[in-house]
Amino acid sequence: MRVMAQVAMVMNLDKCIGCHTCSVTCKQTWTNRDGVEYVWFNNVETKPGVGYPKRYEDQERWHGGWQLDRRGRLKLRAGGRVKRLLNLFSNPDLPDLDDYYEPATYDYDTLVNAPAGPHTPVIRPKSAITGRDMAITWGANWEDDLGGAPEHAPADPNLAAMAEKVRMEFDQTFMFHLPRICEHCLNPACVAACPSGAMYKREEDGIVLVDQDRCRGWRMCVSSCPYKKVYVNHRTGKAEKCTFCFPRIEAGQPTVCAETCVGRLRYIGLILYDADAVLEAACVPDPRDLLEAQRRVFLDPSDPEVVQAARAAGISEDWITAAQRSPVYRLAMRYRVALPLHPEYRTLPMVWYIPPLSPVLDAVTGAGADADDPDNVFHAVTDLRIPLEYLAGLFSAGDTEIVAGVLMKLSAMRAYMRARTVDGTVAEDLLEAVGMRAAEMEEMYRLLAIAKYDERYVVPAAHREDAAALSAQAGGCSLDGDGGPGMSDFHPAGVTGRRGDGRLGLKLFVRDGGTA
């Protein structure tokens, strides 16, 4: 068992109103620069819909994520190492700017500078890339609130996979919003695909980053991420991605998207996991087993054995305590209402979702029944194929039973709390139906509905003393341990120095010519 800690997120989709505050604050913080005009580290898309970039979930086309080869070994879907190097000159799986959208701005100056005349001056859209006049025909959430859905939504890859036809007439369909950031996967395909080794997963908190000094612009990460959450900055020619706001996380604060979320639906907390078990979990043959396999990788932070192993792995006491209080662990592991997005991509994503009950409630109301009656809802959850199958396609590799179980819990929680507060009764039958204890149910209610700030975000600050210790020992090689492969005087300090990423390099090529 090799214990590692990961900062993870859960989003409660029922509460998302699609206001895009998260996207906008994220953009203002991270991507309000030239070269990343079209980039949204956080985007919110309407489902059903084709998403951003268009049809990114169609892995037959983009070859993102992992798959098992004939002998059951895990391989990048885009092909083996040699094949990827051969594709360096032209990556056949890379989306075009038009698959995202052409960003536009307006010539606002005309409003002020237009000569006096009989007409009010108007502004025209200009391409933010070329500066030319353009017609705006697509955007990061063009299909907002199902706008244009009859025309575009049938192209949603999740619908294509469903047996039944989904009607897109506005009054007969269902919809919800799906906010997405980088998943900071346990088995990140982007990192595995990076030819220059510039992308890495941080050991301390699992955040996946791009080293801007080492990225050479091979753009393999962009196509290999099945969630399309790495982007090319077309000005610098380098890859950029969601950073999980690491400077804020290090300071013990939630990410910008979470902090500003109007629906207060995001949860951030630690997950302790067994790094040695990751590969095995990603390799289970049936994609429907991936959810349970990933749950098995997570360690119970209250288990004394795990605590001891975490201490041995150098995880500090405040981090262990934070892991024990983690809302993410509670939602994913104790109440089991949070599910990963597209587990079938085999990257073991670490941003999980509580599937929305609203499509089911909409359907119940649409059928003329009372959506407040748990019996009606339970019925709908088991009978209604369409929203259920769709949600299962997103969150459980098509296993409708898993999604149905979660939705039952959510609707049981509503009915249970209604009985508690309105009638003053304890609905034992509901508890039994979903297999939860009364205390548990009320805790879950508190976390999901009251959602206090300090319960939603349990983020321990990073340890500066680690950094200090690191720079102090940086004069030596990390491989110089007893019997380590670096046990030699092979690199005399006069000629070599420590590079920015901690590797050793010729001093001639190291800035400051020095260490640390």
Place this chain on the structure above:
Amino acid sequence: MNVALWVVVPYIALTIFVVGHVWRWRVDQFGWTTRTTQVLESRLLRLGSPLFHLGAFAAIGGHVLGLLVPKSLTAAVGVDEHLYHLVSVSAGTVAGLMVVAGLGLLLARRLTSPRVRRTTTRADKVLFAVLAVTIALGLSATVGENLLGGGYDYRATIAVWFRGVLTFHPDPGLMAGVPPLFRLHALSAWVLTAIWPFTRLVHVWSAPLAYLWRPYVVYRRRTPIHRSRHV
């Protein structure tokens, strides 16, 4: 004059090449990239880029063979003058045409796609001009002198001079009777050498061969903040 062109110019170019690379690596790793524009335009790139790169590999391989390997060595392994000529001219012509076609497509893309055009820097423009001239001269030398003309044995003169430059025993006299196309090609190649470290060509040294054996997922410890940029 001979000394200036065939001794001074090469050494100035080589000095800039070496010092320039060290400088660039030390101060500008952030700018050390292929500067990919595939997201902006992929239709012409899909054909042009592989053509150009594979052609360039072949051409570089040919130059290594022609310039660095002495005639006596190829003769010793049983390659006579006729065979060498046959192989080098045919392969050289094919490689040259690939490079020209590839570069042509890439240049057309720079000019016709407004998106790509906007990202083109001054360094890019200089680089494309020098590359185009060097390649055009090289190909016309191969085609003009060796395919259509009587053939010129550059291995007796240019190659010996070039190895002399590399081993610090340059003999400019060897270049005296060389046909003008070859001389111009050599000179433009030195210009290319000199601007190399300041252009996107530096990505050549970052060919990611280590990818073939490194583990898939890279873990790194959080390093002291002031070192590298993470975005």
